Amino acid sequence: MDILYLLIPLALVLLVIAVAAFVWASRSGQFEDLEGPAYRILMDDDDPRIPRSGPAEGESAAGEEDLKPPRP
Template structure:
């Protein structure tokens, strides 16, 4: 029975922290664009990257 005096407030504190973390994530825009990163990986880059000096690589 004595453990309930500790577990109930601890549970309420953890619930408060979880609600605060969720509200912070919503306010900071963490859930604004959920599909963008998934589609971005499928898009090609604008231009393929070329080495700065291709002759230097052949000399090695």
Template structure:
């Protein structure tokens, strides 16, 4: 019975903490665009954009000696 005096306030505090974190995430826009990042990976880059990394060497050419 004595453990309930500790567990009930801790559980109420945990519920308020979870609700506060959820409220912050909704207010900060975490759930605004759920599908955009999934589609962005499928889209091609614009023609003017260049890759930051150099293209890999052609594997069909013989190595330079």
């Protein structure tokens, strides 16, 4: 029976923390757009994330040797 004096206040403290976290999340806009991230992953991005740089001076572009016919 003595354990109830510990468990009931502990449960109330955890309840208050959970309610405070939910109120904070709803006020900060965490639940406003639930479908956007799901559709965003399906969209095809045409823009590359890493910009390509041209070949350095004196170097040929990657794969350029493969396109040239072999010399006789």
